[in-house]
Amino acid sequence: MATKTELLMDVGKVREDFPILKRTVHGKPLVYLDSAATSQKPRQVIDAVSDFFSRYNANVHRAIYELGEEATREYEGAREKVAGFIHARSPNEVAFTKSTTESLNAIAYGWGLKGKLREGDEIVSTVMEHHSNHVPWFFVQDLKGVKLKWVGMTDDGLLKMEDYDTMITKRTKVVTVTQCSNVLGTINPVQEIAKRAHEAGAICVVDAAQSVPHMPVDVQKIGCDFLAFSGHKMLGPTGIGVLYGTEERLNEMEPLMGGGEMVREVHLGSAKWNDIPFKFEGGTPNMAGAIGLGVAVDYLDGIGMDRVRRHEKELTKYALEALSDVKGFHGFGLDDVERRGGVISFTLGDVHPHDIASILDVEGIAIRSGHHCAQPLMERLNVPATARASFYVYNTPEEVDRLAAGLRKVLDVFA
Amino acid sequence: MADLKALYQEVILDHSKNPRNFHSLPDADRTAVGRNPLCGDQFTVYLRMDGDTIVDIGFEGQGCAISKSSASMMTQAVKGKTGVEAEGLFDRFHELVTGKPAEPEALGKLAVFSGVSEFPIRVKCASLAWHTLKAALEAKGAISME
Structure with a gap:
């Protein structure tokens, strides 16, 4: 078993920064294991949001007064930070949206539907995608007569890379893939996939909702054309997401939303777009x-x-070992933590995931149950639903132990 | 504190493990499918009617212990009842699981689901089969609970 001293971070100090982790649920200290759904927020982020409204709330890029300048400076400063974080070439390659979902819709609509895609073109996706990287492309399929193909998956939870050999053709215009599965935690070889896309003259779109929060991500190294992620899964507030695109692709792309700010000039019946x-x-x-x-x-x-x-x-390594000792525990995905993120989907005997989650909740433990917005993947795994525990910077081996104890309690209830 | 024992009563666990009337009816004259898209639960309810009376009822599908046992006990409770009586029972049942039981004595064995009221998230589980039954009685083919 992994020993608890192997952790390389002072998690105790990190936890001090998260006010919510001090609360109890049903009389027990909260064990929050649902960061793949949304992460908790450190005091620093909460204060920054509060500070904006308390000290310099004004509309950005419009207000000709001190507050507006401060707001614009901080807003654009955030763009620079995000650009640096993912190693974009320039802040111009980072647009703020409300979420990964909006970013992916914006790409499917603006680059695909209104931009470059024509009837008969093909899009290569995978069975592992979240609904937010499936459904926007269905719109394109239905409205434009574009054909969708889905790369399959091995029983271990790896993409069948050989599928790309046959599925990518000269008609392929878009290759889209999640960098890290929100169900299995599988980390996909996006760099290789982007390379294959480009060799065929297609673009590569990466759903990075589960990767950017949890591992170093370098968009230049990946070589992708677009990449999407959300703020709320990476300690940030809800309602803020990121659309990354290379300058060339963003310039090719039509905007999803018309309105103020996005235009340079507007006349009755026509408008010119602002810069990216x-x-x-x-x-x-x-x-x-x-x-x-x-x-x-x-x-x-x-x-x-x-x-x-x-x-x-x-933590994942420790959890896979600790949980496999629980009778009836069946984990999905790879054993090799080098190739998976901190997401563990599992079933427990024939106890339904909903019942698992309800019983754990009474123990103060928050996990997710259901199809995780990945029904095609659930069909591939041949399960109606799974339970899912996911980790982040503030989780500890002791919390994994509480999860294991909670699962034993579930078994007691159903004994 | 929410009481797990009140939720997962012996009778409920028994019905979830050994659901009654858990089969299709080849000669059903009404069926409906009920889905809870949030958790993937899905049940099909089959009815054989004689006029307004439910002569036979069966169900198939998958779901958590609460939804499955509720479906199982529902089939026992409504067999032989008229559609109107069954819907009346559903109203009483819904009052029970939402913590507003007006006539709990009318529910008989179904009263074991009173513990659900302490778990508001699970009300949909407990009532999925009942909504599906109602849809079948009203000849609506499918319902979805968001």
Whole structure:
């Protein structure tokens, strides 16, 4: 078994920063194991959001007075931080959206539907995607007559890379893939996939909702054309997401939303778009959200993403061992923590995941149950639902022990 | 504190492990499918009617212990009842699981589900089969609980 001293981070100190972790649930200390759904927020992020509204709330890029300048400076500063965090070439390659979902919809609509895709073109996706990287492409399929193909998966939870050999053809225009599965934790070889896409003249779109929060991500190293992620899964506020695209792709792309800010000039019946990234930010943006995300990036940088990743690897390894001792525990996905993130989907004998989650809740333990917005993957795994525990910087081996004890309690109830 | 023992009563666990009337009816004249898209639970309810009376009832599908046992006990409770009586029973049942039981004595064995009221998230589980029954009686083919 992994010993508890192997952790390389001072998790106790990290936990001090998260006010919510001090609360109890049903009389027990909260064990929060649902960060793949949304992460908790450190005091620094909460304060930054509160500070914006308390001290310098004004509309960005419009107000000709001190408050507006401060707000614009902080908002654009957040963009620079995010760009640096993912190693974008320039902040112009980072547009703020409300979520990964909006970013992916914006790409499917703006680059695909209104932009470059024509009837008969093909999109290569995978069976492992979250609904948010399936459904926007269904729109394109239905409205444009574009054909969708899905790369399969091995029983271990790896993408069948050989499928790309046959599925990518000269008709392929988009190859889209999740960097890290929200169900299995599988980390996909996005760099290799982007290379294959480019060899065929297609673009590569990466859903990074589960990767950017948990591991170092370098968009230039991946070589992808677009990448999408959310702030709320990486210690930031809700309602703020990121659309990364290379300058070339963003310039090719039409905006999803028309309105203020995204235009350079408007006449009755016509308009010219603003420069990137502003042409994708129609309407007053989520200023507090962006600023809070910038502080979340600072917080993660302060720990170091290499250490975040190592911490989660150690914890996942420890959990896979501790949980496999629980009778009836069946984990999905790879055993090798080098190739998976801190997400463990599982079943427990024939106890339904809902019942597992309800009983754990009474023990103060928050996990997810259901299909995790990945029904095609559930069908591939041939299960209606799974329970899922997911880890982040603030989780500890002691919490894994409480999960294991909680699962034994579930078995007692159903004995 | 929410009481797990009140939720997972012996009778409920028994029905979830050994559901009664857990089969299709080849000669059903009404069926409906009920889904809870949030958790993937899904049940099909089959009815054989004689006029307004439920002569036979069966169900198939998958779900958590609460939804499955509720479906099982529902089939026992409504067999031989008229559609109107069954819907009346559903109203009483819904009052029970939402913590507002007006006539708990009318529920008989179904009263074991009173513990659900302490777990508001599970009300949908307990009532999925009942909504599906109602849809079948009203000749609606499918319902979805968001």
